[in-house]
Amino acid sequence: MLNEIFPTELPRALQHLLERDDADGPATLPRRSVLKIVGIGGLALGAFPHLALGQQANAAGEGPLKPTQQPSAFVQIAPNGEVTVTINRLEFGQGVQTGLPMILAEELDADWSLVRTRNGNNDAAYMDPAFGIHLTGGSNSIKNSYTQYRELGARARSMLLAAAAARWNVDPASLTTQNGTVLGPGGRKATYGELAEAAMAMPVPEKVMLKDPREFRIIGQATTRLDAKAKSSGQQDFGIDVHLPGQLTAVVARPPVFGARIASLDDGAARATKGVKAVLSVPLDGGAEGVAVIADGYWQAKLARDALKVEWDVSQVEKVDTEKQLAQYRELARQSGPLHFDADMKPLASAPHQLEAEFVFPYLAHAPMEPLNCTVQLSEGRAQLWVGTQFPGGDGAAAAKVLNLKPEQVQVNVQIAGGGFGRRGVPTNDFVVQACEVAKAARAAGLDAPIRTLWSREDDIKGGYYRPMHLHRARIGFDDSGKVLAWDHALVGQSILTGTLFAGQMKNGIDPTATEGLRDPYPLPMRLTVHHPKLNVPVLWWRSVGSTHTAFVMETLLDEIARTTKQDPVAYRMKLFGDQNPRHRDALQLAVDKSEYGKRALPAGHAWGVAVHESFSSVVAYVVEASVQDGRPVLHNVTAGVHCNLVVNPRSVEAQVQGAALMGLSMCLPGGAVTLKDGVVQQSNFADFSVPRITDMPQIAVHIVPSAEPPTGMGEPGLPALAPAFANAIASLTGKPLRQLPFSLA
Structure with missing residues (x-):
């Protein structure tokens, strides 16, 4: 089982390697009963504990389904009939925030006009069901979750049918569903919202019958994306827009040559800049060293960073030159x-x-429209991250290592991202690790506040990878x-x-x-x-x-x-x-x-x-x-x-x-x-x-x-x-x- 730090932009050859090495699929986690909670919208099918441990599969006592197969982690039905689908991928322009709910809603027989969506996290339920790791990449989202989301919808529908059958004391086989409603003998009707609480108490079926594709009414239809209005009107929040109470913003001065370190630092002018809270040296990716400037907002931090006087030691690192590199490549090609x-x-x-x-x-360079960013909030024995990541499980594990925590003590709240193209899925977890190093240094310096580490466009293009x-x-x-x-x-x-x-x-x-x-x-x-x-x-x-x-x-x-x-x-x-x-x-x-x-x-x-x-x-x-x-x-x-x-x-x-x-x-x-x-x-x-x-x-x-x-x-x-x-x-x-x-x- 691959359970440490994984790359996420998986090309075809690498997909084949993973499929070979993980042929048995992800390991099944221990059994735990589904919880019921009351949310803002009332009781809902979809309350689940952190790490989404398996529910009881059925009354016969068969083994539990995997977390990735549990409707409780993916489907939330409010009393008014709204169906909220949790997506197990990063939405960064490719449309999974609409495509995955379409698949689930098809088998659920939901009213598409009432379907909503929310982001997942580094919970075990949101691993790729084929590879057993958290990833968005390799064009695998719909490919690998197509059957998964169909079965999730079918299981939730079966539980709603069971709840209606128990209410009316009839055979579930006599019931049908249509557009978010269960239909029964004698003209009986019950909306999914009316049945949601009772459906939660029903056993989760292990096997379900899926629709014949000829019956599809949602899949295959040209559908306006659920995020289209928010994005086209400028109302969509991305990772860069996270704002928590008391939040500070950090920018980092990085060496001009990859891997270089600080030789000398004069930070007097930076510290004197209005709004600056701290100027701290921090370790960076590849053994490099940088200077983090933490301030009330981005502009104050950026101005202070510009005021830094840093001498960089580049004597111990290779200085790549493109022209010389091309000559080297030509020589190698002849060998x-x-x-x-x-x-x-x-x-x-x-x-x-x-x-x-x-x-x-x-x-x-990947140059996504939204530059790299990650917000970290530390508390006693826990950490929360808000980040647009292709790789929440790997980033969570890397964050835990930096922060001296256990992986289960780190929650990664996946945010919608403004592009990525592979840059938000890095084997070294560089920009997430960097944000955690900054947050850790800030806390050690007495700053007890969420820290958003933000890259500028220049940082992004010069930053490697x-x-x-x-x-x-x-x-x-x-x-x-x-x-x-x-x-x-x-x-x-x-x-x-x-x-x-x-x-x-x-x-x-x-x-x-x-x-x-x-x-x-x-x-x-x-x-x-x-x-x-x-x-x-x-x-x-x-x-x-x-x-x-x-x-x-x-x-x-x-x-x-x-x-x-x-x-x-x-x-x-x-x-x-x-x-x-x-x-x-x-x-x-x-x-x-x-x-x-x-x-x-x-x-x-x-x-x-x-x-x-x-x-x-x-x-x-x-x-x-x-x-x-x-x-x-x-x-x-x-x-x-x-x-x-x-x-x-x-x-x-x-x-x-x-x-x-x-x-x-x-x-x-x-x-x-x-x-x-x-x-x-x-x-x-x-x-x-x-x-x-x-x-x-x-x-x-x-x-x-x-x-x-x-x-x-x-x-x-x-x-x-x-x-x-x-x-x-x-x-x-x-x-x-x-x-x-x-x-x-x-």
Whole structure:
């Protein structure tokens, strides 16, 4: 059982490792009866103790259900019929705050207009039911909780039926439900709100009958998100908005080079700043040291931090330089190393056509719109955290270690977050640990108040944990028909898993998060050599992880082979897919049909671009229309074909693909890179780490392949194929393939 500190942005290869290692699922916790409490809205089905220990499963005395299977932890029904569903994930824009309640409400037969939602915490009930850990990542939320939330709704419905049957002294089989009401013989009716208290006393059924998907009336419907009004009107609270009585705000001065420490400190001017309560040295991530300034509010703390006079000792840490790093990577790519694939390369020398290519991908910051933050309140023998985290269990365990508490003495109150893309799920728990170190130091200095540690935009972009820089080098031999005879490939980049709990899962020294997306699903004879240099730059998964670079390499090289052999890029891919990849074929064909690729005449100077890629068990194909204007690439239209199996909320899928495509576009445009000079990150804000503006946004149409199979992931799969599709369109216009991100047309 994985129960310590876990990463949460789980790519496909890592999902497979977890599924293998945790094949038996999470351990069952001891039995405890469900509690009944009176809340503001009255008695409710949904009161549960901290750590949600198992309820009695049924009157026959069978073993308890797991906490993740208990309706008491997830469903609260008020006397007025309002149904509040607790979500076991972080909502940070992907729509789980609506999608998960839709699934539960479907089986509950709830009145959707009365459904509400609330956030979970680090309670055992809110672990991922497949992996047995707390996580939001790897596009697993709907995928892994689809059956779970259906069963939760069905169990709660069964308990309501049992309560009605007992009230009316009839057979439960004679009852039906409809829109939040139990219907009985003779025209009897009772609302869920009227039955909730009695339903709580009913045994929780272990096995339930789920609906035939043909009976769905909520799942599959285009549904407005429950948080849409609050977010669009500016009323939504995020983690950064937490405000507790007496709360203070802390900002931290961090060294300019990762891992550096304080050589000297003059904090006189900072302490003299109005509103400042304390200036304290604190340990930071990676052995570094920083200075925390604690004040009444952010602006006072920020002004005081600006007044600090700090000399940093950078003599003992490596000072990474991007230009020198690239030279090092090029040298490594020429050397032999660990092999991930090992096909015969003899046909390469005699191949009729040969292609050599080098690709360079920079470090990327996550740059979520809401900067990192965490609020910590300490009391005797307990701690509470308010934080938008992808990883409440791991963060709670890490906080407990810093604060010298037991994990059960720490409650993590998950807050809605303004984006994350992996940055709020860190194996080292860096920003949460930092907040706890600040709170602990403040308490030791006599400040008995909640402390909100807040990162500025500059702190966030300079603070490390980037998508790793990568270099790819490929030598490909192919014949006149485009058949690849040999593909010799080298990949150089830092490992995300090295130094984490998952380091032992690396095979032959190769990190599976770096290689995912290479070769498959194409039947290519590839030899893949991988090098993982160690550098003083913290790295982390970034939305769609390895596929951010592997999809670009694969899809642009395949396009180049098609152009060289004078084949249509769509037809060439379809030929490679064969009959073994129907989901890829269907997604690509849908995008082709809806875009009218090859049928609709494009304006002069415009060209089509195509790419398709599978990540996190879903396939997204793009057909794009692009041009070059004044030496700058412009993306005009994007048509997506999506295969993610059954869709819970089509609007969420559309939004996810739109957002992921925009983030994919961010990798292409000038300024979308993080670079270092003498160990110092050169970017600091959106002026020099640019993101697409509204004028860069293309028209996007999203089309979904119909399917009744269980849902697959959608948070990340929309990103990888966008950049190569765009690049392929530009290459067809200029005759020059693009080999790096951001694009360079020089």
